[in-house]
Amino acid sequence: MTLQITNIAKLYPNGVQALRDITLTIPKGMYGLLGPNGAGKSTLMRILATLQEPDTGSIYLDSLDVLNQKEAVRQTLGYLPQEFGVYPQAKAEDLLDYFAVLKGITNRSARKEVVTALLKQTNLWEKRRQKLGNFSGGMKQRFGVAVALLGNPKLLIVDEPTAGLDPAERVRFLNLLSELGENSVVLLSTHIVEDVRELCPRMAIIHKGQILQEAEPLKAMAELQGRIWRRMVEKSKLPEMEQEYQIISTKLLGGQTVVHIYSEEAPGNNFEAITPDLEDVYFATMAGHTAYYKPVAP
Numbered sequence: 001m002t003l004q005i006t007n008i009a010k011l012y013p014n015g016v017q018a019l020r021d022i023t024l025t026i027p028k029g030m031y032g033l034l035g036p037n038g039a040g041k042s043t044l045m046r047i048l049a050t051l052q053e054p055d056t057g058s059i060y061l062d063s064l065d066v067l068n069q070k071e072a073v074r075q076t077l078g079y080l081p082q083e084f085g086v087y088p089q090a091k092a093e094d095l096l097d098y099f100a101v102l103k104g105i106t107n108r109s110a111r112k113e114v115v116t117a118l119l120k121q122t123n124l125w126e127k128r129r130q131k132l133g134n135f136s137g138g139m140k141q142r143f144g145v146a147v148a149l150l151g152n153p154k155l156l157i158v159d160e161p162t163a164g165l166d167p168a169e170r171v172r173f174l175n176l177l178s179e180l181g182e183n184s185v186v187l188l189s190t191h192i193v194e195d196v197r198e199l200c201p202r203m204a205i206i207h208k209g210q211i212l213q214e215a216e217p218l219k220a221m222a223e224l225q226g227r228i229w230r231r232m233v234e235k236s237k238l239p240e241m242e243q244e245y246q247i248i249s250t251k252l253l254g255g256q257t258v259v260h261i262y263s264e265e266a267p268g269n270n271f272e273a274i275t276p277d278l279e280d281v282y283f284a285t286m287a288g289h290t291a292y293y294k295p296v297a298p
Helices: 041-048 070-075 092-102 108-121 137-148 167-178 193-199 217-223 235-244 278-286
Strands: 002-011 017-027 029-034 056-061 077-080 155-159 185-190 202-207 210-215 228-233 246-253 256-262
Touching: 002 041, 002 185, 017 029, 017 041, 017 056, 017 185, 017 202, 017 210, 029 193, 041 155, 041 185, 070 077, 077 137, 092 108, 092 137, 108 137, 137 155, 137 167, 167 193, 185 193, 193 278, 202 217, 202 278, 210 217, 210 278, 217 278, 228 235, 235 246, 235 256, 246 278, 256 278
Parallel strands: 029 185, 029 202, 077 155, 155 185
Antiparallel strands: 002 017, 002 056, 202 210, 228 256, 246 256
C-alpha cells in the first residue's frame, strides 16, 4: 500500500501559491507532515481527501487515481479534519451508528458489531450513551477517529489532531493513532514536532508550499550530529549573537535564554555540542541548513 503524490501545485485566486510541485512517496504506516501554520498542510490534506482540486499533478493510492476516481477513493478514505462539528445533543453510539449507515453499512447486526468495536477501540465504550456536547476535547477527537475508521480505510488522514488537547488526552490520542498504521497509510499533518517524533518512522517538512526535507527522523537527527551547539545567555545579548551566529532556535529556561545555533565547526565562546533532537532538525531545516529535498522518482 503506497500513496504516490507527484507534482501537486495549487494557486488560490488571491495569488497565494499554497503548494509548489509537491512530490512524495508515502508507504503504509504512520507518516508525518510537519510544518508551521499556513505552510500548505491543510490544502494538501483537503486535496488528498477529494475535497479540493489541485491545479496540476497526480495522486495514486496504489492503482487508484485519487483525482479522477473520487467516489472509489471515498469508499476507502478516513478523514479527521482540524475542525469538525458534532451534534451536541446526539449520543455517541447513535451518531456513530448514523455515520455507519452513510458509509454503506446497512445491515443492522453488522453495523452494531462495527460501532461497538470502534467505540471500544477508541476507549469511548463507557461513554457511548453520553451526549457529545458533554465530551472533552480529547473525547471528541477520539470520536472523530471512530468515524474516520468506519469501513476500514486504506488511507487515513488526520489534520492537526492534538492541537488544544491537554497532556493526558494527547497521550491517549497518540497511543490510539500509533495502533492504526499496521494496515493503512496514516498521514499525520501537524505543527507539533513531538507528535511526529513519537509516532512517525518517516516524515516531510513543508514550508510555504514546498517540501524542504523528507527523511526518517532518526537519520535526520544523526545527520545533524556535531552541527548543533547550545549556550545560555541573557536575552539582551541576542541581537549581538544573531549578527555572529546562525541561530536556529531560542527558548526561556530558568529566566535565561537557551540558544541553539548551527555550525559545522566548534564555535567556541562557551557553546557546547549537543545531541540534536527532531526540534533541531525542524528549525535547522526551516533556516535552510539542510540539503534541499530532491524527490525520488516513483
